[in-house]
Amino acid sequence: MKKYRLMSPGPTPVPEKVLLRMADTIIHHRTPRFRAVLKGVNDKLKKVFRTDNPVFIFASSGTGAMEASVVNVLSKGDKALVIRGGKFGERFTEICQAYGIEAVNYDLTWGEAADAVVVEKLLKENPGVKAVYATLCETSTGVVNDIKEIAKVVSSTDAVLVVDAISGLSADDLRTDEWGVDVALCGSQKGLMLPPGLAFLSLSPKAEKLVERSDLPKYYFCLKAAMKSYGKDDTPWTPAVSLIMGLDAVLDMLLEEGLDNVLTRHARLAHATREAVKAIGLEIFSRRPSNAVTSVRVPEGLDGAALVKKMRDEQGVTIAGGQAALKGRIFRLAHLGYMDEYDTITAIAGVEMVLSQLGYGVELGKGVARAQELFK
Numbered sequence: 586m587k588k589y590r591l592m593s594p595g596p597t598p599v600p601e602k603v604l605l606r607m608a609d610t611i612i613h614h615r616t617p618r619f620r621a622v623l624k625g626v627n628d629k630l631k632k633v634f635r636t637d638n639p640v641f642i643f644a645s646s647g648t649g650a651m652e653a654s655v656v657n658v659l660s661k662g663d664k665a666l667v668i669r670g671g672k673f674g675e676r677f678t679e680i681c682q683a684y685g686i687e688a689v690n691y692d693l694t695w696g697e698a699a700d701a702v703v704v705e706k707l708l709k710e711n712p713g714v715k716a717v718y719a720t721l722c723e724t725s726t727g728v729v730n731d732i733k734e735i736a737k738v739v740s741s742t743d744a745v746l747v748v749d750a751i752s753g754l755s756a757d758d759l760r761t762d763e764w765g766v767d768v769a770l771c772g773s774q775k776g777l778m779l780p781p782g783l784a785f786l787s788l789s790p791k792a793e794k795l796v797e798r799s800d801l802p803k804y805y806f807c808l809k810a811a812m813k814s815y816g817k818d819d820t821p822w823t824p825a826v827s828l829i830m831g832l833d834a835v836l837d838m839l840l841e842e843g844l845d846n847v848l849t850r851h852a853r854l855a856h857a858t859r860e861a862v863k864a865i866g867l868e869i870f871s872r873r874p875s876n877a878v879t880s881v882r883v884p885e886g887l888d889g890a891a892l893v894k895k896m897r898d899e900q901g902v903t904i905a906g907g908q909a910a911l912k913g914r915i916f917r918l919a920h921l922g923y924m925d926e927y928d929t930i931t932a933i934a935g936v937e938m939v940l941s942q943l944g945y946g947v948e949l950g951k952g953v954a955r956a957q958e959l960f961k
Contacts, residue, residue, distance in 0.1 A: 593905045595921070603834045611827060637762060643786070650770040650772070665686055668693070673720055696871055697728070704735055716747055719746065726880055750770060752921070756877035769786070778835050778838075779835060780828065783825060796809065807821070857956040861929075861955045864955035877919065883916060891943065
């Protein structure tokens with residue numbers, strides 16, 4: 586028998602108390618009992634998003650919230666600036682193109698972080714831009730972008746700032762209102778420690794003005810309908826009742842721990858992971874590493890896909906490989922959500938063993954020892 590350990594940047598492990606809450610008897614969603622739960626969840630989501638503005642819930646993956654941020658904020662003929670430093674930045678462009686929106690792409694070398702100075706330059710060159718799309722943590726590369734500085738630039742213009750915080754929320758700092766982020770997006774299966782199936786979108790008054798006049802086609806992801814129901818502690822369509830019950834438990838856990846303490850925990854695990862990887866003799870891929878996931882260059886001559894497969898099938902530890910052009914060139918170790926020091930140590934031990942099996946000259950235990958030094 587082999588114990589299964591999930592160390593990917595999504596989905597992430599789900600706490601036992603959350604699983605039990607979701608296993609409770611299903612209740613009807615159009616009842617006072619469920620509305621009371623939803624009201625509490627809506628209030629607690631504001632705290633986790635660090636906003637006084639509403640946070641809407643969709644029964645979808647995070648990509649649903651990304652699509653909602655395009656079809657509700659923009660109108661026919663609008664132009665958007667998209668920061669693209671990986672697979673998920675590129676997804677915003679793909680959604681824009683699907684709805685006939687002109688995307689001005691700020692393309693980064695994968696592994697590099699966005700520069701607010703360049704964003705400012707592009708906005709001056711494209712005065713008609715209505716929205717800037719950015720990622721907090723670009724999961725495909727392990728990069729965290731400086732959203733605070735980007736927000737300073739965007740907030741001085743008529744454009745709104747939309748931030749994909751699907752992987753980064755609760756791991757990398759995001760001060761939605763304080764920094765001037767107009768739309769923040771998240772998914773349930775990352776730092777919010779739930780199964781996939783919920784997406785979230787916060788909306789500032791500045792962005793709400795664009796929503797009121799948006800003329801792009803929409804139905805299920807219509808924020809006007811969501812706003813109308815939100816005021817009644819309700820949802821326009823059938824919600825994912827059990828997932829929302831689990832979300833209620835998750836939000837209690839995060840707020841009880843304290844949001845700053847949650848960030849500190851993620852930073853501690855991320856630092857130990859990076860230092861352990863370097864102790865083994867490997868190189869961190871990201872130039873500005875996220876605290877959600879560490880991307881590591883695969884040593885020359887080794888098969889990165891084989892490393893990920895052996896970790897899963899032989900060590901029982903699921904990590905992530907590279908995507909698109911990075912396939913086989915990097916692997917990604919998460920330290921996100923319901924993970925602790927022993928999860929990190931286990932993942933490092935597994936990497937050492939697999940590297941040794943693949944013929945890489947690793948001194949077994951060296952990375953583990955480095956992580957233990959930092960955790961003691």
